[in-house]
Amino acid sequence: MIGTLILTLLSSSAAWGQMNSMDGGTRGTCDAYLPSSTFLPSDLEVVEEVAVEVHHTLEVELGKMETYEIKITAYTARIVNLTGEVEKMEKAPEAFNEAHTESIKVQIKQVEALVMELQSSIHGSFAVFTSIRETVTSMISTLTRLEHNYDPNRVLEIRREYIKIQLQLEECERRHQEIFNPNIGSCAHTGIISVSKPIVSQINANLNAGVNFTSTNYEYRVIPRASTRFSYAHSPNQNFDFAADETGLWVTYASEASSGFLILAKINEPSFGIEEEWQTSVYKPGVSNAFMVCGVLYAVRTVDIQTEEIFYMFDTRTQQEHYISVPFERFQEGYANLDYNPTDQKLYIDDGRTDGQSLDDWGSGNVTVSVGDSGQILCHVYLPDTTFPASRVEHMQQVTKDLILEANIQITTIDSYMGKLVIFLSELQNLTGKVAILQSSLDNYIQLDFEILRIELREFEALVTQLKETLNVTSPMFDSLYDEIRNMTLIVNQLETYDRSNLEVIRIELAKLQKKLEDCQREQEDTNPEIGTCHHNGIVGLSKPTVIQLNANLNPSYQYGGWGKDSKPARGYESMYWYGGYTSPSVSDFYLYSDYDKLILRSSFKNIRLARGWISNGNNYIVHGNSIYYQHNTPFSMNKFNLTDSATGASRYTHRAIPDASQRFSYRYSPQQNLDFAADENGLWVIYASEESKGKLVVAKIDEPTFGIEEVWVTGAYKQQVGNAFMVCGVMYATRLVSLNTEEIFYSYDTESGQERQLSIPFVKFQEKYFNLDYNPSDQKLYMYNAGYYVSYNVKFN
Known part of the structure; x- marks a missing residue:
């Protein structure tokens, strides 16, 4: 509302003003006041914003709780097995040698470390849920005060007008589509060929439905084969995905038996049971979402920050599958739900945001002052919509009620978990004592x-x-x-x-x-070219993985790390190996081994600890030319640490910033993998993504003497869909997930010719997730750090 106003109301709680000055003097002052009984939206906005943050935090923690349950079950089984082994040793100590006893001792130590790590994580979650409960209690108090202090009065004219216009727009779009599409409900077509630009309706109303809308009856059915371990790429816990099309109701999921590949099941609606199942060849965690049209499953994946692509289809009638490419634009970067509706032939997408703000502008009022043509003072007043938003308050009351109930349930569950872990540690300490006695008895x-x-x-x-x-x-x-x-x-x-x-x-x-x-x-x-040369046409395959052993810390929870050889060794260090690992992407300790035997025996000749202000992040580091190259976050930069420099302190560290590199894009298996260092026959490289490249991989050649960037190339591979990347003879190779135990080199970019190629070079993984993969030109091997284990591959060239 804009107008000219001269108004003063006493007993006011909100005021705005502006003064107009000219030639150093005051020409006029404008003030506007609202009475104390008028609703101001700021408190409600704060509650809604906090609710968004709490929802997000709760989702993250619920995902962790599911992981805790899985780990506790696994640790219970391991402790039972270890208890059985120790009991056997107690009954017949002469039947077990020292090596077996030492192995049991190490296993107990490993489980104890895992339990203590889990205990620490659960303590953190307990603090988070307690904080959530306190926050929600405060939100409830605020909502109660708002309800008591202001008279409820619904004024939603602006939103209704917006929705009316939006419906008219959608009707126009529908009529336009009818010209080209078959009749609603018909399948007289050969499949999807395109998707329109997105129509953004509004921010969601946070409605939940899990019951029959008319009878409020609940029903459930168990699918024995379905697994809770496989979800879509954009969201956790999406284990069942329901879909409807012209032929009826469907559900998609994945199972352990299918190794994570999508299974499509037809639902018999009267019995709410499964009629028939089809297994596809697309791995669910590599899919953003899926939907059904006329009995055909369509799977979607991310191309870049603004684009999705329908890339796969499976026809249940013919059981034929095809890889296709139907790109379409997204409104937001991430989304949680995508479904086709056969009643209007539309795709409905929900970006997952639950910020709960209505479409009205609930901003604060303001006053501006100006001088009219005749020199008079004009006061322009904007008054906010001050009516009480009853629907919003009522909705937030229900939200807070649900939140505090969920927080209390999880706190109770955590108490139960903590009790179990205390018992675990007691049992493990008891086993350690028994093994010590057995070792002593065995020696005697x-x-x-x-x-x-x-x-x-x-x-x-x-x-x-x-x-x-x-x-x-x-x-x-x-x-x-x-x-x-x-x-x-x-x-x-x-x-x-x-x-x-x-x-x-x-x-x-x-x-x-x-x-x-x-x-x-x-x-x-050995059909490869001579070491150090590039007389080949690229990679054609990888050998089976050689699993060396568990890391030097003997700790499987050291998931993040790397190992390998110096890719440009100094004289006398040609046989040297290195290792660095930790429980998080921030690694500070690196170990050097004089040769392979010393690596196996975990006998390092040097232990390097990075200074506190120079700790490595992202675990995509390499050793090249007797220096460790790694990512540093504060400031965000490339870092280099000289292994043999006699200098001390900061002089051993060198850092360079890459202005266009972004910290927003990481590889799919690990956070913070923003700068990925690589070395090949042509020298030193760094791989990253930028806002300008829309998240696609950028390859940069490093000038080693100056530690600067010589040249950059933008590729067509979206980083967040890539498992890892490495360089061979100036060609970047990118990998992606295929299944639990299979990865695939799917893309290459030649920096010399600018040519990019789509490849399919599958290779076996020891474990599902890996956090470091690098090629070494000194022996033509790939070195992988795979869930705490040293793994290597021989590279086969054309």
Whole structure:
């Protein structure tokens, strides 16, 4: 409302004013006041904004709670197994050697570390849920006060007018579509060929439905094969996806038996049961969403921050599948729901936002002052809509009620979890004590056995001496017996020494044997060009993974990290290996090993700890030219740490910022992987994404002497859909998820020619998620850090 107003109301609670000045003096002042009984929306807006934040936090924590439940079940099984092993050892200690006892001890230590890590995580969630409960309690108090202080009065004219216009627009769009599309309900077409630009209706009303709208009856059916482990790429917990089309009702899901690939099931509506199932060949976590049209499943994936693509279709009538490309525009970057409606042949998308703001402008009022043509002072007043928004307050009351109920349920669940973990730790400590006693008993048993042998040999020697003196003869037979006794005594001593060091010997022999096997495999497959050259046409395959061992910390919770060799080693360091890992993407400790045997034995010759202000982030680091290259977040930059520089302090660190690099885009398996360093036959590279590239990978060549950027290339691969990337002979290769145990090199970009190619080079993974993958030109291998394990691949070239 804009007008000229001269108004003063006493007993006011809100006021706005502006003064007009000219030539250093005041020409006029405008003031406007609202009475204290008039509703001001600021408190309600705060409640709605906080509700959005709480909803988001709650979703994140509920995802964690599901993970906690899975881990507790797994740890229970491991503790039961370990308890059984220890009981067997207690019953028959002589049947178990020192190596087996040490292995059980390490396993107990590993489970104990996992339980303590989970305990810490659950403590954090408890604090979050407690904070949520306190926040929601405060929100309830605010809503109660608003309800008591202001008379409810619905004024929604602006929103109704907006909705009316929007409906007219949609009707116009529908009539336009009817010209080209078949009749509603008909399947007289060969499939989808395009999707219109998005029509944005409004921000959601936060309505939930899980019951029959007319009878309020609940029904449920269990699908035994369905798994809760596989969700769509954009949202957790999307295990069942319901869909409807011209042929009826459907549900899609994934199972352990299908290895995460989408399963499509037809629902019999009267019985609410499954009629028939079809398995597709598209992996669910690699899909953004899916929907049904005329019995055909369409799967969608992300192309960039503004574009989705229908990339796959499966026809249940013919059981034929096709890879297609039907791009369409998104309104928001992420979305939680996508469904086709056969009654109007439209796709409905919900971007998942629940900020709950209405379409009205609930901003504060304001006053502006100006001078008219005749020199008079004009006051322009904008008054906000001050009527009480009853529907919004009522909705927020229901929201807060649901939130506090959920928070209380989760706090109770956490109390139960914490009780279980305390019992776990007690049981593990008890097992540790039992194993220590067994080790001591085993040592005593071994010592006693060898000591008994020595006593028996001494007694035998005394008997031979006595017999010789009694007979008073000299015979070669007695000399032979003496020699045999001395030899047997020596053998007993050697056996005892060997038994105490057999584990170390086995480790060394295992390392040598594994290296020989690897060399043998390499010789059989060795059709590659000479090391350091690029006389080939690119990668054609990878070998099966060589799983070396668990990381040097013997801790499977060290999921984030990397390992490998120096890609440009200094003289004398050609055989050196390195490792760095931690429970989060922030890594500060790196270990150097003189050769492969030392890596296996976890015997480092140097341990490097990055200074507090220079800690690495993102775990996409490499060692190149005797320096560690890694990402640093404060400031966001490339960092270089010299491994052998005699200088101390900050002088050993070098950093350079990349102005257009964004911290918003990471690889799909890990957060904060913004800068990915790579080395190949052509030198040093860094791979990232930018706002300008709309999240697509950018390859940059690093000038090593200046540690600056020489040249950049923008590729066509969207980073958040990529598992990882690496460089070979100036060509970037990008990987993506295919299934639980399969990854695929699906894309390449040649920086020399600017040519990009779509590839399909599948390879086996040891575990589903990996956080570091780099090619080393010094041995033509890929080094992967796979869920805490060292894994490597031989690269096969054309």
